[in-house]
Amino acid sequence: MEDTNYVKQLNEPARRRYREKITAHIGYDPYQLKKNDFSRDLSDLPAVEAMDITSYLVLHTAYYTASQMKAYKSLEAFNYFVCGWVNDLATKEALNKCRLVFARVNHSQRSGETPLKTWIVAKEDGEVVTAHCNCMAGLSESCSHVGAVLFAIEAGVKMRETASCTTEKCKWLMPSHVKKIPAAPVAMIDFSSAKSKKQKTG
Ligand SMILES: [Zn+2]
Numbered sequence: 001m002e003d004t005n006y007v008k009q010l011n012e013p014a015r016r017r018y019r020e021k022i023t024a025h026i027g028y029d030p031y032q033l034k035k036n037d038f039s040r041d042l043s044d045l046p047a048v049e050a051m052d053i054t055s056y057l058v059l060h061t062a063y064y065t066a067s068q069m070k071a072y073k074s075l076e077a078f079n080y081f082v083c084g085w086v087n088d089l090a091t092k093e094a095l096n097k098c099r100l101v102f103a104r105v106n107h108s109q110r111s112g113e114t115p116l117k118t119w120i121v122a123k124e125d126g127e128v129v130t131a132h133c134n135c136m137a138g139l140s141e142s143c144s145h146v147g148a149v150l151f152a153i154e155a156g157v158k159m160r161e162t163a164s165c166t167t168e169k170c171k172w173l174m175p176s177h178v179k180k181i182p183a184a185p186v187a188m189i190d191f192s193s194a195k196s197k198k199q200k201t202g
Contacts, residue, residue: 006031006134014113021130021141026094028134030119038090038102041063042160045091046188047101048153049054056128056142063142077147080105086152087115094121098129101153105145118145120153 001023007015024028050072057064064075072078080086085106094100099122104115120131128150133140139148 001027001029003063004029004032010123017166018132019024021132025121025130026100027095029136030092030100033092033102038092039133040090042156044099044123045153045160047126047157048089048128048150049126050154052122052126052128053147053150053154056131057147060128061142063147068113072114072151074143075147077144078151080144080148081151081155086148089149089152089156094149096123098123101149103149105148116145118149120146122153126157146185 003015003018003019007018010018035163054066056068058066059067066165068075086103087106088102088104090102092100092102100119101122102119105118106115107113116133116135118131118133118135121129123129131141131146131149133143133145135143135145
């Protein structure tokens, strides 16, 4: 596989790790795909559930602790998702019957900046295999953006399972759906953790 422009600008350890990930799980570099290469059909999403998100972010990457995941509604990643900052969620086949899910995630308050490009790979049953985000210099496999994409996939899977899924309804509904969730202005969102709330109530 030839190095894409994205790979070329990474430093050597990051480049090696990135090549490893895409060679083992995908078979192409997601950053070189065009919009039309992806499916936006809900039925193509891997069946990611809350358990899969926890086991990836807690057990696999140690990005969150188990108790942070229990208070998932206070997580930055969850707020990114609720605020509709995850968009263009799209999927494509990867190796070993896995699915790639690719998304653009806005920088939180800095909305004028180019959105981040975040991707995850999961088995069809929802087990998250690997992930990547370009928010840091190349090595990010777990960050709030990866978490936000996982929450968005979980929501899409729930929609698929609850909606009577005609072909038309199964088209990717997420961006407009997310906007319908009443999103408070950023200043009003309570970013304090559930832990501190518990302490307040005794
Ligand atoms: Zn990120």
